[in-house]
Amino acid sequence: MDLNFNETWLHKINPTLKLFTMILMFIFVLFVHQINWLINLTFGALLLLLVFSGHPKKRVSLLLIPFLIIFISTSSSMILFGKGDTTWVKWGLVHITEESFYRGLHLGFRALIFATFGLTFALTTRPVNLFYSLMQQVKLNPKYAYSFMAGLRLIPIMIEEFLTIRNAMKVRGVEQERGLQAFYFKIKSYSIPLLSQSIRRAHRIAVAMEAKRFTGERDRTYYYKLGFSLNDGIFVAYLGVMILLGYYLSVVWPLFPVGDVRY
Amino acid sequence: MIQLDNLRLKFPGDGQLLFKDLSIHIEKGEKVLLLGPSGCGKSTLLQVLSGIIPKSVEVPMKADQFQQPPSWGYVFQDPDSQFCMPYVDEELAFVLENLQVPRIDMPDRITALLKAVGLHQIDPHTNIHTLSGGMKQRLAIASILALEPEVMFLDEPTALLDPQGTEDIWETVKAISADKTLLIVEHKLDHVLDLVDRIILFNHQGEIIADGDKNKILKSYRKTMKEQGIWYPGVWQDYLSSRPLKNLTPSHTDVVLHLNHFQGHRKKKPFISVEEATVRAGEWIAVIGENGAGKSTLLHALMQFIKTTGTFEIHGTPVKKGKRIADHLTFVFQNPEFQFVTNSVFEEIAYGLRLEKLGEPVIRKKVLELLDRFRLTPFQHHHPYHLSMGQKRRLSVAASIVKGQPILLLDEPTFGQDSQNTFALLEMLEDYQQAGVTILMVTHDRNIVEHFATRVWTIKNGLLSSDVHVRVKEHAHA
Numbered sequence: 001m002d003l004n005f006n007e008t009w010l011h012k013i014n015p016t017l018k019l020f021t022m023i024l025m026f027i028f029v030l031f032v033h034q035i036n037w038l039i040n041l042t043f044g045a046l047l048l049l050l051v052f053s054g055h056p057k058k059r060v061s062l063l064l065i066p067f068l069i070i071f072i073s074t075s076s077s078m079i080l081f082g083k084g085d086t087t088w089v090k091w092g093l094v095h096i097t098e099e100s101f102y103r104g105l106h107l108g109f110r111a112l113i114f115a116t117f118g119l120t121f122a123l124t125t126r127p128v129n130l131f132y133s134l135m136q137q138v139k140l141n142p143k144y145a146y147s148f149m150a151g152l153r154l155i156p157i158m159i160e161e162f163l164t165i166r167n168a169m170k171v172r173g174v175e176q177e178r179g180l181q182a183f184y185f186k187i188k189s190y191s192i193p194l195l196s197q198s199i200r201r202a203h204r205i206a207v208a209m210e211a212k213r214f215t216g217e218r219d220r221t222y223y224y225k226l227g228f229s230l231n232d233g234i235f236v237a238y239l240g241v242m243i244l245l246g247y248y249l250s251v252v253w254p255l256f257p258v259g260d261v262r263y
Numbered sequence: 264m265i266q267l268d269n270l271r272l273k274f275p276g277d278g279q280l281l282f283k284d285l286s287i288h289i290e291k292g293e294k295v296l297l298l299g300p301s302g303c304g305k306s307t308l309l310q311v312l313s314g315i316i317p318k319s320v321e322v323p324m325k326a327d328q329f330q331q332p333p334s335w336g337y338v339f340q341d342p343d344s345q346f347c348m349p350y351v352d353e354e355l356a357f358v359l360e361n362l363q364v365p366r367i368d369m370p371d372r373i374t375a376l377l378k379a380v381g382l383h384q385i386d387p388h389t390n391i392h393t394l395s396g397g398m399k400q401r402l403a404i405a406s407i408l409a410l411e412p413e414v415m416f417l418d419e420p421t422a423l424l425d426p427q428g429t430e431d432i433w434e435t436v437k438a439i440s441a442d443k444t445l446l447i448v449e450h451k452l453d454h455v456l457d458l459v460d461r462i463i464l465f466n467h468q469g470e471i472i473a474d475g476d477k478n479k480i481l482k483s484y485r486k487t488m489k490e491q492g493i494w495y496p497g498v499w500q501d502y503l504s505s506r507p508l509k510n511l512t513p514s515h516t517d518v519v520l521h522l523n524h525f526q527g528h529r530k531k532k533p534f535i536s537v538e539e540a541t542v543r544a545g546e547w548i549a550v551i552g553e554n555g556a557g558k559s560t561l562l563h564a565l566m567q568f569i570k571t572t573g574t575f576e577i578h579g580t581p582v583k584k585g586k587r588i589a590d591h592l593t594f595v596f597q598n599p600e601f602q603f604v605t606n607s608v609f610e611e612i613a614y615g616l617r618l619e620k621l622g623e624p625v626i627r628k629k630v631l632e633l634l635d636r637f638r639l640t641p642f643q644h645h646h647p648y649h650l651s652m653g654q655k656r657r658l659s660v661a662a663s664i665v666k667g668q669p670i671l672l673l674d675e676p677t678f679g680q681d682s683q684n685t686f687a688l689l690e691m692l693e694d695y696q697q698a699g700v701t702i703l704m705v706t707h708d709r710n711i712v713e714h715f716a717t718r719v720w721t722i723k724n725g726l727l728s729s730d731v732h733v734r735v736k737e738h739a740h741a
Contacts (some may be wrong), residue, residue, distance in 0.1 A: 128348070128353060153346065153347060153391075164598070164601050167566070168602045170568070171589055171663065172602060172604055172662070177618070193603065196600070200344075201343070204341060204344035205347055206319070207320060208337075208345035210315070211337040211407075212357065212358045212361060213410065215361070220360045221363050221366055222360060222366060223366065
C-alpha cells in the first residue's frame with residue numbers, strides 16, 4: 001500500500017519537532033475563545049494541508065470528508081440544543097439561540113482544526129522517521145521504537161489476511177447467516193484466526209529480532225540521522241504568523257459580530 | 264565448533280521429555296542436514312544450539328556440557344515474520360545498527376550484502392512487502408550475513424517457497440557458505456543434498472537413529488525416510504510403484520462448467536482471461552504457471568471473490584451475482600486455519616450441513632463418514648487448531664466438500680506438506696474425482712501434474728494460454 005506523493009518541505013521537518021509543535025498547537029487552540037480568530041486559524045491550517053502536503057488534492061479532499069461530517073455533527077448538536085438568551089427558532093426540543101449558534105460553530109471549527117493538523121502530520125510523516133527522530137532527539141528507548149515499527153509492518157499483512165478470511169467465510173457459507181447470534185459468530189470467526197496469526201507472527205518477529213542481535217539497549221548507530229534544518233524554522237514561523245495574522249484579521253475584518261463565545 | 268552433551272528438554276505442559284540425553288558434535292566447516300518426521304524436535308534443537316532457547320524463548324532445559332558456536336546466524340521458515348522494518352535497506356541497516364556499524368559505512372555494506380545473495384538488481388529502498396517469498400528469504404540470508412557468522416542455522420527456509428524460489432535459495436546458500444558451518448533442517452531434499460555432507464536422522468521420539476555420510480544414510484535408511492514423509496530423491500518413484508493402478512480417464516461426459524470470454528477484474532483491470540473452456544464432470548485440471556501469472560486469480564474469479572465478466576455457466580445455468588455460488592463450487596485455501604469457524608473437528612465438518620438445516624441423524628451420519636474417509640475420526644473432539652499440518656489440511660478439504668459440491672477448487676493444497684500427507688491427500692481427492700467431482704488445482708508440483716491430472720491449464724501473463732488433455736499415464740511396475 002504505497003501512496004504516491006511529492007516530498008515537500010513539510011516532509012523534511014524534524015518529526016519530533018513537528019509532533020511537539022502540533023501538540024502545543026492543540027493545547028493553544030483549546031484556549032482560543034474568539035470565533036473569528038479560530039476560523040482564521042482553521043483556514044491557515046487548511047492552507048498548509050491543501051497546498052504543502054504534497055498529496056493530490058483529490059486524496060486530501062476525500063480524507064477530509066469524514067472530518068467535515070464531524071464538523072457538522074459537533075456543531076449541529078450545540079446549535080440545536082445549546083443554551084442561550086437570544087432565541088432565533090424554538091420548535092419542540094430544538095431551541096436555536098444566537099449564543100448557541102456561535103458556540104456550535106466554534107466547537108465545529110475546533111474539531112476541524114484538530115483534524116486538519118492531525119491529517120497534515122499523518123500525511124507528511126513516515127513512522128520510521130518519527131521513531132528514529134524520537135530515539136535521537138528525545139532519547140526514546142529503542143526497545144519501544146522498534147516494537148512500534150515492527151508492529152506497523154504487521155498491519156498490511158493483517159489486512160491481507162482479513163480479506164482472505166472474508167473469502168473463506170463466503171466459501172463456508174458464514175456470510176449467508178442473519179441475526180444477532182450470527183453477528184457474534186462472525187466476529188468470532190474473523191477475530192480468532194486473525195489474532196492467533198498475529199500473536200504467532202509477533203512472537204516469531206521478536207525472536208528473529210533477537211537472533212539479529214537486537215538487545216534494546218541505547219548504544220547503537222543509526223541508519224537515518226535526523227537533525228534540524230531551515231524547514232523547521234519555516235514551519236514554526238508559519239504557525240507564528242498564522243496565529244498573529246489570524247488575530248489581527250479577526251480584529252480588523254471580523255466575519256461574525258461576536259467576540260468570546262463562552263456562555 | 265559445537266558440542267552438546269546429554270541435553271534434556273521438555274516443553275511446559277507436555278507429558279514427556281522432547282529430548283532425553285541427546286548429544287551432538289559438529290566440527291568446523293561441516294555441512295549437516297537434520298532429518299526426521301515433523302514434530303520430532305529438529306527446529307527446537309536448532310534453537311537450542313544457537314542459544315535462542317533459552318535466551319529468547321524460555322524453555323526448561325539442561326545439558327552436561329554445551330559449547331556454543333562463537334558467532335551464528337539463523338534463517339527462519341516463514342518469510343513474512345522475520346523482518347521488523349518496511350524496506351529492504353532499512354532491514355539490513357537494522358542489523359548493522361545492532362552491531363554498531365558507523366552510519367557512513369552502511370550503504371556500501373548494504374549493497375555488498377544484497378550482491379552476495381543475488382538481490383543487487385533491485386533498488387535497496389524497495390518495500391519488503393512487494394518481494395516474492397524467495398526474495399524475502401534471500402534477504403533474510405543477507406541480513407544474517409551481516410552478522411558475519413561462522414555457523415549458519417537454516418530452519419526449513421524453503422518450506423513456504425515454490426520450486427524456483429527453493430532452487431534460488433540453495434544456490435545462494437551454496438555460493439556464500441564455502442567457509443561456514445551449516446546446520447540445516449529441511450524436508451525437501453532435491454537441491455539441499457548437493458550442499459551437505461553429513462546427515463543426522465531422528466525418529467519420532469527425538470532420538471538420533473543414524474548419523475554419518477550422506478550417501479550412506481540415504482542408501483540404508485530409505486524406508487525410514489519414506490515412513491517419515493521426507494521428500495528424498497526418488498520418493499515419487501517409490502510411491503508410484505507401490506500404488507495400485509487406477510483408471511484416471513474421466514468416465515462422465517456431462518458438461519459442468521462453461522466459460523466464454525470470461526475475465527476476472529482487479530482494480531478495474533482484467534487480471535485473468537479465459538477465451539473459451541468447457542469442463543466435464545470428473546476431470547482433474549492442474550493449473551500451472553509462473554508466480555504472479557494469475558493462477559490463484561483464476562480460482563478467485565470462478566469463486567466470484569472478484570468482479571467477473573463474460574459467460575460463466577455451471578450445468579448450463581449462467582452464474583449470477585448474488586447467487587449462492589458456494590452451493591456449486593467449493594474452495595480450499597492455502598492456509599487451512601483461515602477456513603476454520605468452530606471449536607471441534609466434528610462441528611467443523613457439520614457446519615455446512617447445519618446451515619442447510621438438515622436433521623441431526625443425517626448430519627451425524629454424513630460427518631462420521633467424512634471423518635472416516637479423511638482419517639480424522641480419533642480427533643473428532645479436538646480443536647481444529649490443535650491438529651498437525653497434515654490433519655488441518657485434510658480437515659479443511661473435508662469441511663469444504665461436505666455439501667457435495669460438484670466442483671472443487673484447490674490453491675496449492677500440498678504446499679508445505681510432507682510426502683506421506685501429500686500422497687494421502689491426493690488419494691482422497693482421486694476418490695472424489697472417480698465419483699464424478701471436478702477438480703481444479705493450482706500446483707507447482709510437476710509430479711502431481713504428471714501423475715494425477717487429466718488436463719493441464721497453463722496460465723501466462725493473466726491468460727489461459729494452453730489447455731491440454733493429458734493422456735493417462737500407466738504407472739506400471741515395469
